[in-house]
Ligand SMILES: Cc1cc2ncn([C@H]3O[C@H](COP(=O)(O)O)[C@@H](O)[C@H]3O)c2cc1C
C-alpha cells in the first residue's frame with residue numbers, strides 16, 4: 616500500500632512541467648514596454664513574470680481562486696505548547712464552514728472559494744460543507760514517538776493532491792494554502808529545524824501567544840521530538856521527517872502544493888505552517904519551487920529564515936500571525952493587480968510617451 620502511494624506520488628511529480636523561462640522573459644519585455652520606468656512596479660512585475668513562466672501565457676486567467684484549509688490535531692498538545700486548548704481545532708473548523716473566521720471574510724472580499732478539509736481532526740465533525748478525508752484521528756505526541764506513520768503521511772499528501780485536482784476540475788486556477796491545527800507551530804518549528812538546520816531557539820516562536828516560560832518549554836519539546844525520532848542526520852528523507860514531526864494538515868498542504876504544480880497552477884503560500892509544508896514539498900521535489908508564491912512574512916519567529924531557506928521572498932508584511940490562509944488570500948489582490956497592469960496599461964508606443 617505504502618509503495619503504491621509512493622509510486623502514485625512519483626507519477627504526479629513526473630507530471631510537473633519545468634518553468635517556461637521564455638514566457639517569463641516575454642512578460643518582462645512586455646512589462647518594460649509599459650508606461651513606467653523599467654522595474655518600477657517591483658514585486659508586481661516579478662510575480663507577473665512568474666505567472667507567465669508557470670502558465671506559458673503573458674497573462675493567464677486566474678479569476679477563479681480557492682483557499683484550501685487543511686485541519687488536523689496534534690498529539691504534542693499534551694506537552695502544553697499552545698496558548699489555546701486542542702478543542703479549538705474542531706470549533707474553528709465549524710467556524711470556517713459557517714463563514715465566520717478571518718479567512719472567510721478575506722476570501723469573500725477576494726472572490727475566492729473556501730474549501731475546508733478534515734484530514735486529521737480527533738473528533739467527528741458533521742457539516743454539509745465539510746470535506747471529510749480523515750487520515751488520522753490526531754497525530755501521536757511527537758515528543759514521545761513518531762507523529763504519524765510514513766504511510767499516513769503519504770496518504771495525507773495524496774489527499775491534498777486529490778482535493779486540489781477536484782478544485783481544478785471545478786475551474787479554480789489559483790490556490791492559497793490554509794490550515795487549522797492547535798499545536799501546529801510546534802510541528803512546523805521541528806520540520807524547519809530538521810530540514811534547514813536552524814536551531815530550535817530560532818525556529819520556535821510564540822504561536823497563538825505563549826509566554827516566555829511556555830516558549831522555553833516549546834523549544835525543549837522540539838529538541839526532545841528530534842531526539843526521540845532520531846532526526847539528527849543531515850540529508851534526511853523529507854517524507855520521513857514529515858511523518859515523524861509533522862502533521863496531517865501539513866502533509867495535506869504538501870499534496871496541495873505538489874498537485875497544483877502538476878496541473879500548472881500557481882500556489883500562494885501563507886504563514887509559518889504553510890511555509891513548513893512548502894519546505895517539505897520543495898525537498899520532495901525542487902520542481903514545485905517555481906509554482907510557489909510567498910504571500911506574507913508572519914510575525915512568527917523563524918518565518919523569515921524559513922522563507923529564505925526555501926528561496927522565497929514574501930510579497931507583503933502586515934505583522935500578521937494567524938494562519939488559516941489569511942495572508943495568502945490577501946496576496947490574491949496583489950496577484951490580480953499584477954495581471955491587470957500587464958493587460959491594461961498603455962505602452963510607450965501606444966500612449967506616445969517618450970522612453971528614457
Ligand atoms: C481562535 C484561533 C483561531 C485560529 N486560526 C488560526 N490559528 C492558528 O493557530 C494555531 C497554531 O498556533 P499554536 O501552535 O500556538 O497552537 C493554528 O491552528 C493556526 O492556524 C488559530 C488559533 C486560534 C486560537
Ligand SMILES: O=C(O)c1cccnc1
Nearest residue numbers: 822886887913936937938
Ligand atoms: O504564521 C502563521 O501561519 C501562524 C503564526 C502563529 C500562529 N498561527 C499561524
